[in-house]
Amino acid sequence: MPELPEVETVRRGLLPVLQGAVIESAEARRPDLRWPLPEGFAERLTGRRVEAVGRRAKYLLADLDGGEVLIVHLGMSGSIRIEGAQVKGRPAGFYHPRGEPGTHDHVVFHLAGGATVTFNDPRRFGAMLLVPYDQLDSHPLLSSLGPEPLGNTFHADYLAQACAGRRTNLKAALLDQKVVAGLGNIYVSEALHRAGLSPRRMASTLASVSGAPNVRTERLVIAIRDVLREAIQAGGSSLKDHRQVNGELGYFQHNFKVYDREGEPCPTLRCKGHVQRIVQAGRSTFFCATCQR
Template sequence: MPELPEVETVRRGLQPAMEGAVLRRLEQRRPDLRFALPENFAERLEGRRIVSLRRRAKYLLVHFDDESVLISHLGMSGSYHVADAGTPGQFHHDRSKDEKHDHVVFELDGPDGRARVIYNDPRRFGFMLLTSEEALDDHPLIRDLGVEPTGNALSAQYLAGRFAGKKAPLKAALLDQKIIAGLGNIYVCEALWRAHLSPRRAARTLVTGAGAPVARLEDLTRAIRAVIDAAIAAGGSSLRDHRQADGTLGYFQHSFSTYDREGEPCARSGCGGYIRRIVQSGRSTFFCPACQR
């Protein structure tokens, strides 16, 4: 499933075509994805101008000038790509997926001319929902989300407050979307490796009795920021179905230090250990037992 860096990469790729554009026509080619598409979907959005394109955790948020907000999730295999509006089948880049899975098409009149933004989803695990600006913060998908790992709200002091007394292992605590929004399995493994921390260590061990962060929690906070920033700069990790909005692949998977490297030597200079895979809460965890404690 695409994680935060992949979704942020998609947002940045779509922004030039979508932000400021008027949605001239919305073509809905099936009634549902994971859930039913919004009732009167086209009628509610056609003729509206897109004010901004944002991201919250792993959700794309399309804000319209009537204060409607489209919440979009890519699911397992969803992707957006931009096509030339004037010539059907003509893409700015080679298309990445079979057109029989193109389920929603946005025809746009933008500052730089017309364009089509096409949502393709072979497995149909993605979804699109409509809400309003007023209701967005209280939407069931949004209201309980934690801080963004890319913003100033993520700090060692914040994590200390959430980790204090927590017996859960670090891996589980970091995957808790109520603590950090959008942080997924790949980047948790990579951040823990950078911070020299075992995924099995109890979260509470990084907090003093007085509730202050220990130095290793400061290291972890910096590692989370660094991993996410590097992944966004690399265009995400193109595992299985993920591609960018222009159809190209992300490249962060070539920089993995632990993820999916079971049995390989640890990449840390002088370590001498080997990457091990364990299962935590039904998900694979990759780490080096020699240098992550």
């Protein structure tokens, strides 16, 4: 499942092509993805200008001039392909098939000027919804999300209060989208290693009895921000399906310290431990039991 850095990478790739563009026509080549497409989907998009291209957690958001917002979720295997675009006078596009050519191209936007934006999703766990702008924050997919980890509202005081009294492990707390939005399995493992915190540690230990943060909380917030910024700079992590909208692979997977490195020596300076793999709530967790306490 693409996590925040992968979705943010896609958003940044779409921005120069899609923002300000008019959707001349839209094709819905099937009636559903993970859920049924909205009624009159193609017709409601035709002629609309894209005013802004944003992101909330793992969702892409395209603000339309008709007062609606297109919500896009990439699901397990979704990707977005740009063809025929010009950015600053230079061609901007790529073609990278996912399975049979055209077979999994489920939604196509034809932009004024000739560019096309295609949503390809072999497993069809992705989604597209149209929501009135003034109802966006109250939509069930978004209403309960926690703060953005790179935003101003995510800080040690907030995280301590969110974890105070929680009777769950630290990894589970960070994967809870109500606590912090956009984090997933990969970047939680990486951030916990950087912060020197065990994924099995109780989340409540990030706060004092009064709910105040401690040194562990400060380290973790810094680690989360740093690992996400570095991953975005690297174009995300390409493990199976993720590619940037220019067709290139993300390469942050080459910078993993612990994720998918079971049995390797811990990269922490002077640590003599090795990376272990455990299963928490059905998901693999990678960490070093020697330096992560």
